[in-house]
Amino acid sequence: MSGQRIYAGAVRAFSVAFVAIGLLVLVVTLAGGGGPASLGFFLGLAFVVIGAGRLWAGARMSGGRE
Numbered sequence: 001m002s003g004q005r006i007y008a009g010a011v012r013a014f015s016v017a018f019v020a021i022g023l024l025v026l027v028v029t030l031a032g033g034g035g036p037a038s039l040g041f042f043l044g045l046a047f048v049v050i051g052a053g054r055l056w057a058g059a060r061m062s063g064g065r066e
Contacts, residue, residue: 009061015054022047 022044029040 008058011058012055015051015058018047018051018054020051022049022051 025040025044025047031046034040044064045047
């Protein structure tokens, strides 16, 4: 396995982890009574957006070469 493939796989794994953590924070915040204006909601949303954005950017940069 080349170093580039290992790096791409690690970036993808961390991006998926960010999305999962963000979704978990959103669920816990909403289940705990927090609304859409709460800090937990914004943090969860930020994690989801950052993780999804990194996945999208990685897919565009690789051009489907993997």
